[in-house]
Amino acid sequence: MYERILVPTDGSDVAEAAVDHALDLAEKYDAEVHALYVVDIDSVNFSLGTEQVDRLKQGRFDEMEELKERADEATGVVAGHGADRDVRVVEHVSGGRPHKVIADYAEDHGMDLIVMGSHGRAGVRRALLGSVTERTLRSTHVPVLVVDYAEED
Secondary structure, three states, rough: OEEEEEEOOOOOOOEEEOOHHHHHHHHHHHOOEEEEEEHHHHHHOOOHHHHHHHHOOOOHHHHHHHHHHHHHHHHHHHHHHHHHHOOOOOEEEEEOHHHHHHHHHHHOOOOEEEEEEOOOOOOOHHHHOOOHHHHHHHHHHOOEEEEEEOOOO
């Protein structure tokens, strides 16, 4: 049923919850998992200079050490958990608008499923904040499994 599963990750607890589900499915269906870290260019424009933003737009992440470390750590966690479970993981870093990059990656690489975490916000808070998960749902025809993350008290 599933041969290639995409799990976007930013290294957060929300993303980690989705990783577990993606790896469970990958084990069951002998699927390959793609761990995707997206640098949100819109959100970093405010804090970086023009030269650095240009590097991001050109995909030259290796030239930005701190960013590269964060991305490698986030996708590396997925790869590490995958290795523990004998699941092949492909790591990828890209820049752009997260929902668009996720949808395009899924389409371009023949993903059968996208597994994403969500805070489960509702009402006004969701409407004001928007959601990468919700925008991804509206941007792709690839099935999306949304894993609701609830913080422990």
